[in-house]
Structures are given as structure tokens and as C-alpha cells.
Amino acid sequence: MKQLKISILMLLIFTIITGLAYPLLITGIGIAAFPHKSGGSLIIRNGTVKGSELIGQDFTRPEYFHGRPSAVNYDSALSGGSNLGPVNKKLIESVKVRAATVRSENRLDDKSVIPSDMIFASGSGLDPHISVDAAILQCERIAAVRKIDKAVLLSIAGKYSERQLPFYGKSFVNVLKLNMALDGMEVRK
Amino acid sequence: MSVYDIIALAVFLLMTTGLAVLLGGYMKMVFSGEIFFLSPVIRPVERGIYRLCGIDETKEMFWKEYSLGFIIFNIAGILILGSLQMLQGMLPLNPQNLPGVKWDSALNTAISFVTNTNWQGYGGESTMSYLTQMAGLTVQNFVSAGIGMAAGVALIRGFTRREAKTIGNIWVDLTRSVLYVLIPLSIIAAVLLMSQGVLQTFHSYVTAGTLEGGKQLIPLGPAASQIAIKQLGTNGGGFFNVNSAHPFENPTFISNLIENFSILLIPMAFVFMFGFMLNNKKQGRAVFLSMTVLFIIGLSVILWSEYKPNHALTGSGFYFTENMEGKELRFGVPWSALWSQSTTSTSNGSVNSMHDSYMPLSGMVNLFNMGIGEVIYGGAGVGFIGFIFYVILSMFVVGLMVGRTPEFMGKKFGPYEMSMSMIALILPMITAVILSAVAVSVQPGLSGLNNPSSHGLSEILYAYFSCAGNNGSAFAGLNANTVFYNTTLSVALLTGRFATVIPALAIAGELASKKIVPESQATFPTTGILFVIVVAGVIIIMGALTFFPVFALGPILEHLSLNSGGTF
Structure with missing residues (x-):
């Protein structure tokens, strides 16, 4: 006791x-x-919350950079990955569909190499980043829709690119910040 | 994967080891009751706790009393945490007005957090109120780790004491673990994590108007304080559904380094503390090396398979070199792989990527790490305990070879130690395998599956291995929030906890009462490379013998179909 x-x-x-x-x-x-x-690193403009710097948003319009595939469609109330095993038919099928979508949206030929982050869904479903390669691949499309020079886009993408550590690792860009910059909204790098 | 990645991983592991040595020395001072720089601040609080609870800190306990304290503390924790969840709807600090948790989920979660497992059948942001997260789950994150460390320290005392009856006072060991080790480290880690963008707020969830004109509900909460201790205390229970893959839990590459470091720190430090307490640093080093050999082998297999081409895709003209499904870009494959190896070797169980979508052999390494009882560094305190069982077994095997009574650190092992070790090693393994067999044979078990065929088998195996090993990570595709899984997994959780700690305390009591035999020419040297090889070998053989048949049907079969380009 x-x-x-x-x-x-x-x-x-x-x-x-x-x-x-x-x-x-x-x-x-x-x-x-x-x-x-x-x-929560919230981005507030004119008194309303536009999102969080850390949480990816679902971008489908052609004039924006698109993020990684998400198993929860960027619904941050859920968060989650596909949890499909590597030889699951569903995974193989969705990878093929994603690749076809990226290629048709950006007018790439069937043999073109697509960065792995654009065909595989993220773990959280909220990954805010895409690789620099994935951003470059979309510049042509966005430049055409927005009727601006592709070089301008490339320089914006370059400005927002970050590395895992300043001297090491992968380079990637935050999609939301990049798209806000396209719309002329200043965002802290 | 580049050579820079390998260098970076090696530097990370070396730095972690270095700091773990320092912490090991610090922890030795804490558990020996020595006075040091933090004592003037914490000692008054510590004394106050003893006075309030009526504990005489000078009075030590026999192993049975120590075990009884352990059992009662765990049961009381389960009851309190279970009730808190079921009543959260009526309690304050619940800005989302979340209802009380259903009984089976509440029971499973309570047992899971009290046993330092943090298996989560629920999604945090949609189930638990801020009050439950803080006053319920965070508290058990501290005390379940603290009392595990207490048990580990008691076992070490079995080796250091000669002809003694007692193995320490469980309440003193628990209080010291929490006050001197876990709280100071958590404060440091939480502040560092906030500097990287981890949340810590009591604000209710925010609805954002997205750039494309949609709406996005952004969940908030006091996460940093819980994440710091969830990593340090080898707990692993996430604040959000996807755990440390969630950008709010683990926003940057640097936060990932801090968290991965926190996962490994205390388990590694415990091994060095063992050496310091024995006044035999070489022994601590030898144990550490045995674990590290296994750690590096596992990590290499995971890295190798994550960069292997998936023939089902390459066959249809896709070219890519890494498996990014379920992984976050800011971590990339190398650091996701390191995390998955760290979290399953220690009994942490948090994830920064979805293990369900890893390559088959990576999943097998994770299953193996958990199946052998998480002894590669292992959980706070309890991982070391598990390792000692393997040492006893190894010394027995060595003793048979050279024809001497098995001994370790001058303590001779008899039938009592042997049978206790075998109970502790085999019972959780058998429980996991049998319950998996039940789950694949009945409808309620199969209906939770997200993947078919051999990967489905792996999903079920992973759940029971994770719970019996008190790990808590998951092949998260499995829908385990059902009455069937919540109850059967609870059985695995309880077996994993008590079937390892109670035999360890029994061994501690028995060893403490024995003489320390001086080393002779014929003593098997336990600080050299031979010891490292024997123990690592025994662990691999024991694991392989127990799990190979079922692994052949799960991950190995899946690996073969991956190689042949088949799908299912």
C-alpha cells in the first residue's frame, strides 16, 4: 500500500x-x-493568414510552381504518406500517372528524366519543398503562362534555393515562398 | 549517395559518441549521488519530493521490493493516463473541443506511453486535447524513461556490489533520472528546436486562405516541449500524426540532426556510464563497439537498398536512383535511413519518413532491430538491460566451449541467471510471433491491411514486433485503431515491458549477493575484440534462428519480386 x-x-x-x-x-x-x-511560422498579409512557411500548399494552376505529390492533398488537418510498399501495384500506377502529368504539363518528351521528388509522395503529405531541378523543369511553363522571361524565373528560383547545410547536401526551394514571390509578395528568404 | 554523405554520417556518429561519453560520466555522478554543479539548484527540489512522498532516500531496497515499486508505478500510470483521455472532453485546455477517447484506444495508448513505447493507433492532432498531450502524454514521456533508467542502474549495481542484499531505491533513481538528466537535456533540446521552427503555442488551430483561394486548417499546439523529451527519453510518440516527418515537428535539416542526436544520446551514454560505474572504461567501450558493429551493418543494408533500382518502375522506362516515396526532401535518403536505423535500434520509434514505403530489406533490418529486443544502444536503461541478457547468453556459450562456469565482471552465472535471461529474451519474441500468427488468421486482423501479400504480412509483423519491443514505430499503413489491434497489441506491450525488466531486477538482486571472483589466466577476456565478435554473433544468430522463417515469407519474398520486376 x-x-x-x-x-x-x-x-x-x-x-x-x-x-x-x-x-x-x-x-x-x-x-x-x-x-x-x-x-507556427505563419505568413500573415493584410491581417489574414495566408499559410505557414513550413507547411506546403496544394498548387494546381499552371502559373504557380507545383509541389510534391501528397497522399493527403496537403490537408494539414490530416498529415500522412501513402504507406504503399515499393512493389505495390497502386504505387507503381500512381508513379506512372504522376510522371505523365508532369511531362504533359511541362511539355516534356516521354524519355525525359523527372526528379524523384516529383514522382514520389512525401512522408508528411505537407512537404513544403521541391528540388531545384524540379523547379527549373517548371520554369518554361510558368514563363509562358505569365508571359515573363524564363531567366527572371530562374533567378527567383535561384534566390530562394537553400541547402541542407551551407556547405553540404541537397538543394531545394520552398514552393509557397517561391509562389508568393511570383505574385510580388515579399517573403523572408 | 555521394562520398560526402558518408563522411557527413560518420562525422555525425562520431560527434554523438563523443558527447555520449561526457553524458555517461555525468550520469555516473547523478546515480552515485555525488555533488556537482547542478546540485545546488536541483537538490532542494529533489529533497522536497522525498519529503512530500514520504520517501527515506537512504533506505535501499531488495530486488523484490524494487520490482513491486516498478509494477505499481506502471499500473498507476496506466489507470491515470487512461482516465485522463476518456475524460478530456470535460476538462480544460481543449480548444478544438475534442471528445473523450474511446476505451480501447485509451487503454492501448495509456499502456503504450507508460511502457515507454508510444505506439500510436490515433492521429495526435485529431484526437488528443492540449491537456492530454501535456499533462498526460508528456509526463509519461519523462517518467517511463526515468523508471527504465532506474531499472538499468539497478542492474549495473548488481555487477558493482559484492555480497550485498539491496540494489538501490527505485524512487530515488527515478527522481534523479528525471530531475538531473531528462529535464535539463529536454530544456536545451526544446529551445534549440524552437529556434528551427518547431511549434510551442497554446493558440487554437488556424484556418489559412491559401494562394489559390482554398482553405487549409493549420493545427498548432505545445509541440516543442513534448518532442524534446520524446526523442531524449526514447519514447517516440509524435505530437502530429506523421510524427517527425511533419514540418512542424521537424522543420529543417538542422532540427533533424538535433532530434536524431537526441534519439541516440542517452542510450549510448548509458553504455559508457556502465563502464564508469564499474571503474572499467574498457568494458564500456567493448559493449559500445559490439552495438556499433550491429548498428553499422544495419545502416549499410538500409542505405544500400534505398538506392537500389525498383525494377517494377525501371522496367517501364523510368530512371531514378533513390526511393523517395514517404520521405521528406529536406532530409533526403541518407538522413531518413540513418533515422530509421536509429529509431528501431534504440527503442525510440519516432519516424521522419514512412517505413511502410521503404525497400523490403530496409524494412527487414528494422524488424530485426526490434525483434532482437532493441539492444543496439536500446531504450533509456532498458536497452542496456536487454544487451546484458545477450552477454549472459554469450558467456554461457563461451563457457561451454572452454569448459568453465560462465562469468562476467567477476560474477559467476548459474542456472538462475540463465533461466531469467532466457525468459526475458524469448517471451517477447514468442509473443510477437504468436500474435502475428493470430492476426494473419482472423478477419479483424486482415481487414486493417493497407498493402496486400508479403508486404501485408510485414505490416502485421511490424506492429507486433514494435509493441513487444516497446519501440512504437509503425508500418503506418496498417489501420490498428480497432478493438482487435488495440487489445492484442496491449498484450504485446505489457509482455515486452515486464518480461524484460522484472527478470533483469531478479538477476540484479542475485548478482549483488555474489562475491566478485578475481580475474585469472583462464578468465575469458571481455574487453577485447573477441568479446565484440562473440556477442554480436550471438545476437545475429539468435535473431536469425527466431525470425528467418517468417522473414522469408515477408520482406525476403517481397525483395525477390522487386528484383524480378513483379508487383502485387
Whole structure:
């Protein structure tokens, strides 16, 4: 019985320390030191929330850069991947469909190489990034629709490209920031 | 994959090891009760807790009392956490007005978090209120890791003490783990994570008007504080459905490094602490090397298979070199692979990519890591315990070869230690295999599948291996939030927890009472390369003997159809 009493008291005390005091302390530090980031990196324009820098959005119109395939159609209330195994027919089929879509949208020939991030769905379904190659591949289409020079697009894409570390790793761009820049909205890099 | 990736992975692992050595030294001071720089701040709180709970910190316990404390603390935790979930609809801090959780899911989740597993049948953002996440789940993230470390420390005392009756005081060990190790590290990690963009807010969910004019509901919450401890305490339960693949949980490459580092830190440090407590650094190093050999083998297999061409696709004219399905671009394949190896070797179980979509052999490595009981670094405290069972088994095998009584660190092993080790090694494995067999034979088991054929078998195996190993990661395609899975997985969870910790405490009590035999010429050296090879070999053979038949039907069969370009 003594052990039971101690167990319950311990749980109560640790609930106060680790369940209330600790998260509140971290929240306090967050508000003081990183108000934008700890609040979800929200992009607010004219008083309305346009999205979060970290959460990808579903882009289908031709004048925007398109993001990676998503198993949840960028529904951030859900989040999730396809969870299909590598030899599952459904996966093979959707990869073929995605590749065909990318090729027809961007008028590429059937033998063209498509970056792997454009044919495979992300894990979260909310991946905000595409590879720089995937962005370059879409520039021609966007330039035609928006009637601007392709070089301008390439320079914007270059401006927003980031690497895993400054001296190492893959290069990618944030699709939402890129598209906001296209619409003339200034976004922090 | 470039040579730079390999260099970067190696540098990361070396730096993690270096810091784990330092933390090991620190943890030795904590559990030996030495005074050091943090004592003036934390010691008063520690004393206050003992006074409030009526604990005499100088009074040590026999192993049975220690075990009883462990069992009661776990059961009390399950009851409290279960009730909190079912009642959350009536409690505050619930801005989304989420209803109470259904009984089977609440029971499964309570057991899962109390056993340091954090298997999640539910999706966090659509199920749990902020109060449940904080005052329920976060708390168990701390104490389930803390009490696991306590059990590990008690086992180490079995080796360091001679002709003693007691193995320490569980409440003191628990309190010290949480106050001196887990909380300070979590605060540091949480602040670093927030600097990268991990959420920490009590604001209710926000609806965004997207660029194309659509609506997007953005879930928020106090995530950073929970993610810090979920990684450090080898818990792994995500704040959001997709765990650390979610951009709010793991927004940048740097946050990924911090989290992966946190996954490995305490399990590695525990091994070095073992060496320090024994006053035998070489022994700690030898154990660490045995684990590292297995870790590197597993990681290499995963990397190799993730860059293997998928013939079902290449056959139809597709050219690509990496499997990006279910992976996030900011991490890429190498760092997703490292994470999947880290999370299944330790008993962490958080994911930064979807294991279900990995290549078949990668999935097999993950299954193997969990099936052997997560002893490659392993969970906070409990991973080390599992490893000691294999050491006992290895010493037994060695003893048979040279014709001497098996011994380790001057302690002779008898039939009692052997039978306890075998219970602890075999019971969780058998439970996982039998329950998987049940699940593939009945309709409620099969109806949860997301993939057919051999990959479906892997999905079911993964669920039971993960729960029996107290890991918590998943082939997430399996819909396990049903009465059938919630209850059978709960059985696996409880077996995995108690069938390893209780025998370990029994062994600790037995060993503590024994003499320490001085080393002689005929003693098998346990700090050299031979020891490393023998133990790693025993682990691989034991795992292979138990799992090969079922792996042949699951991942290996799938691998063969991948090679031949077949689909199902």
C-alpha cells in the first residue's frame, strides 16, 4: 500500500513539474525568443493568414510552381504518406500517372528524366519543398503562362534555393515562398 | 549517395559518441549521488519530493521490493493516463473541443506511453486535447524513461556490489533520472528546436486562405516541449500524426540532426556510464563497439537498398536512383535511413519518413532491430538491460566451449541467471510471433491491411514486433485503431515491458549477493575484440534462428519480386 501511495504522489508531482511547469517554461522562452517560429511560422498579409512557411500548399494552376505529390492533398488537418510498399501495384500506377502529368504539363518528351521528388509522395503529405531541378523543369511553363522571361524565373528560383547545410547536401526551394514571390509578395528568404 | 554523405554520417556518429561519453560520466555522478554543479539548484527540489512522498532516500531496497515499486508505478500510470483521455472532453485546455477517447484506444495508448513505447493507433492532432498531450502524454514521456533508467542502474549495481542484499531505491533513481538528466537535456533540446521552427503555442488551430483561394486548417499546439523529451527519453510518440516527418515537428535539416542526436544520446551514454560505474572504461567501450558493429551493418543494408533500382518502375522506362516515396526532401535518403536505423535500434520509434514505403530489406533490418529486443544502444536503461541478457547468453556459450562456469565482471552465472535471461529474451519474441500468427488468421486482423501479400504480412509483423519491443514505430499503413489491434497489441506491450525488466531486477538482486571472483589466466577476456565478435554473433544468430522463417515469407519474398520486376 505504501508503494501505491508513493506512486500516485510521484505521478502527481511529476505531472506538475513535467506536465505543466516544463511546457509553460518552454512556451515562455518561445514567446520571448522566437515569437514567429514558435507560433507556427505563419505568413500573415493584410491581417489574414495566408499559410505557414513550413507547411506546403496544394498548387494546381499552371502559373504557380507545383509541389510534391501528397497522399493527403496537403490537408494539414490530416498529415500522412501513402504507406504503399515499393512493389505495390497502386504505387507503381500512381508513379506512372504522376510522371505523365508532369511531362504533359511541362511539355516534356516521354524519355525525359523527372526528379524523384516529383514522382514520389512525401512522408508528411505537407512537404513544403521541391528540388531545384524540379523547379527549373517548371520554369518554361510558368514563363509562358505569365508571359515573363524564363531567366527572371530562374533567378527567383535561384534566390530562394537553400541547402541542407551551407556547405553540404541537397538543394531545394520552398514552393509557397517561391509562389508568393511570383505574385510580388515579399517573403523572408 | 555521394562520398560526402558518408563522411557527413560518420562525422555525425562520431560527434554523438563523443558527447555520449561526457553524458555517461555525468550520469555516473547523478546515480552515485555525488555533488556537482547542478546540485545546488536541483537538490532542494529533489529533497522536497522525498519529503512530500514520504520517501527515506537512504533506505535501499531488495530486488523484490524494487520490482513491486516498478509494477505499481506502471499500473498507476496506466489507470491515470487512461482516465485522463476518456475524460478530456470535460476538462480544460481543449480548444478544438475534442471528445473523450474511446476505451480501447485509451487503454492501448495509456499502456503504450507508460511502457515507454508510444505506439500510436490515433492521429495526435485529431484526437488528443492540449491537456492530454501535456499533462498526460508528456509526463509519461519523462517518467517511463526515468523508471527504465532506474531499472538499468539497478542492474549495473548488481555487477558493482559484492555480497550485498539491496540494489538501490527505485524512487530515488527515478527522481534523479528525471530531475538531473531528462529535464535539463529536454530544456536545451526544446529551445534549440524552437529556434528551427518547431511549434510551442497554446493558440487554437488556424484556418489559412491559401494562394489559390482554398482553405487549409493549420493545427498548432505545445509541440516543442513534448518532442524534446520524446526523442531524449526514447519514447517516440509524435505530437502530429506523421510524427517527425511533419514540418512542424521537424522543420529543417538542422532540427533533424538535433532530434536524431537526441534519439541516440542517452542510450549510448548509458553504455559508457556502465563502464564508469564499474571503474572499467574498457568494458564500456567493448559493449559500445559490439552495438556499433550491429548498428553499422544495419545502416549499410538500409542505405544500400534505398538506392537500389525498383525494377517494377525501371522496367517501364523510368530512371531514378533513390526511393523517395514517404520521405521528406529536406532530409533526403541518407538522413531518413540513418533515422530509421536509429529509431528501431534504440527503442525510440519516432519516424521522419514512412517505413511502410521503404525497400523490403530496409524494412527487414528494422524488424530485426526490434525483434532482437532493441539492444543496439536500446531504450533509456532498458536497452542496456536487454544487451546484458545477450552477454549472459554469450558467456554461457563461451563457457561451454572452454569448459568453465560462465562469468562476467567477476560474477559467476548459474542456472538462475540463465533461466531469467532466457525468459526475458524469448517471451517477447514468442509473443510477437504468436500474435502475428493470430492476426494473419482472423478477419479483424486482415481487414486493417493497407498493402496486400508479403508486404501485408510485414505490416502485421511490424506492429507486433514494435509493441513487444516497446519501440512504437509503425508500418503506418496498417489501420490498428480497432478493438482487435488495440487489445492484442496491449498484450504485446505489457509482455515486452515486464518480461524484460522484472527478470533483469531478479538477476540484479542475485548478482549483488555474489562475491566478485578475481580475474585469472583462464578468465575469458571481455574487453577485447573477441568479446565484440562473440556477442554480436550471438545476437545475429539468435535473431536469425527466431525470425528467418517468417522473414522469408515477408520482406525476403517481397525483395525477390522487386528484383524480378513483379508487383502485387
